[in-house]
Amino acid sequence: MTPAKPEGIDPKYLKVFYLPPEGSLSRRDLLFGPLTPRYDIVPAVEAEACTAWKGCAQCLTACPQQAIAMDGSAAAIDKAKCIGCGACLPACPVGAIRQPLLDPERLDADLRALLLGGETAPQPRILLLVADGGPPLEGSRSIGSLCLPSIGAVSTWLLLGAFTLGADAIAILPCRAGCRHRCDLARWEQRLSFTREVLARLGIEGDRLLVVRRTEAGRGVRLKAFAETLAARGPHRLRGSSAPKSNGRTPLADLLQHLGALGPAPPAPLCGEGVPFGMVRVQAARCTLCGACPDRCPTGALVLYEDADSSQLLFDHARCLACEACIRICPEGAVEVERRLECSRLGSWAVLAEDEIVRCQRCGTSVAPKRMLRKIQSRLGRAA
Incomplete structure (x- = not known):
């Protein structure tokens, strides 16, 4: 205020x-x-x-x-x-x-100001995220603080982006117990667990992400010891990597695609309830390419593409959040969704179903995909 x-x-x-x-x-x-x-x-x-x-x-x-x-x-x-x-x-x-102070562009600029100090900057470089206000902890000259309104504003993108921009480690001072924001701590713990899993897949030790509770005695001493341990360990493999290019998707998807391409092989897939991405699969033989699921998809992860000869249901893994709207709207029950992240599939469209377009025998105008016409014919036959 x-x-x-x-x-x-x-x-x-x-x-x-x-x-x-x-x-x-x-x-x-x-x-x-x-x-x-x-x-x-x-x-x-x-x-x-x-x-x-x-x-x-x-x-x-x-x-x-x-x-x-x-x-x-x-x-x-x-x-x-x-x-x-x-x-x-x-x-x-x-x-x-x-929110002007929490937009990705503003946060990226804040991180760069804290972390890109050149070779003369104190080492190791530790980012301290302070949620719900409060004074930063005393620890080491190499610790730079970024204040956020609550733990709910700490995103996976922010954490991974800080590592990419040069943070050797991140310490988080969460909200106080019973904070005025009534933060969903279970949601945040899930997000933190997912971030650690991503770091592990990228070859980064999970203990470079430290949570320091406000009720913890000797917090400053622990933070100083944390900095000393990191100084002995040295930098991680992501430090100094170039910033990702925007592909018109979410900042997190762009960053994960970028990080996944840095290693000699793509990171292993991640599955589980806390994964904020989805993988859609379609039983192609049952799909009539009716277009109901692309119409309902809130993020544009599903698209119906048609040309003169065929109709295709396309899927963009980077845009899918596993909301399951496609499952609920599909009249054929042909759609399945799994909470899953595969970094190697974030930058491309996949064909989930495809069918030939049937044309009018008299005028040659496109009518519908062949499986859709067969479905209609079957229902009309039963009605007769």
Whole structure:
């Protein structure tokens, strides 16, 4: 909360409070005195980018304040309920929720300022993420602090990006127990576990990611010992790797594709409930290429492509979040989804089903895929 209106911030991101002046107050001042505005910067939804109209509800389930609801065809954030924890930002699969201080571009710039100090910078380079405010811990000159509103705003992209930009390790100071944001600690623990699994697949030791609890005695001493251990160990293999190119997908997918290509062989696949990616499989013989699943997919992971001769159902692994909307809408029961990450498949489209297009025998106009016509013929035959 700041007393002055932040400059250069769109008003849609500002939450205004009116508080009485500080110091002792008379009854008259309390009732009739001037109120001083205070400002918080909170997220807002870019309605034109939101895919809630397709059934996406990732931000609604991620918000611990229940401050997000549907408003027509898009989600909307109720500023009166929102306290700016930022948990909705990593949850949105299409980047439709923005917050100027927590946008990927801003966070990337903050990380670069902290980590790219050149060869003269203190070693090892440790990033301390401080959630829910509070003073940074005393530990070592090589520790740079980045404050975030809550643990919900700590994303896998932020953690992996810091390692790529030069962090030898990351220490996290989570929210206090019973914090005002009511953070979903189970969701965060799941995200942290997934990040450690990715690091392990990339040959990075999981203990380079340290959680320091606020209730822990001697936190500063532990952090200093952590820095000394890392100094003896030396840098990891990701340090100094170039930044990934944007492929128009999510920043996390672009980063994982980039990291997966650095080694001599692609990392082994990752499966499990905490994996934020999905792998769609289709029983091709049952799929009629009706187009229902691409119409319902909130991220564009499924696309129906047709040319003069064939119809194809295409799948982009990098865009799939395993929401299972395709399973629910498929009239043939032909779709299966597994929570799975394969870095080697993040940069390409896969053909899940394909069929020949049948043309009108008289005029040559495209009619429909052959399996769809057979399905219709079968149903008409049963009706007769």
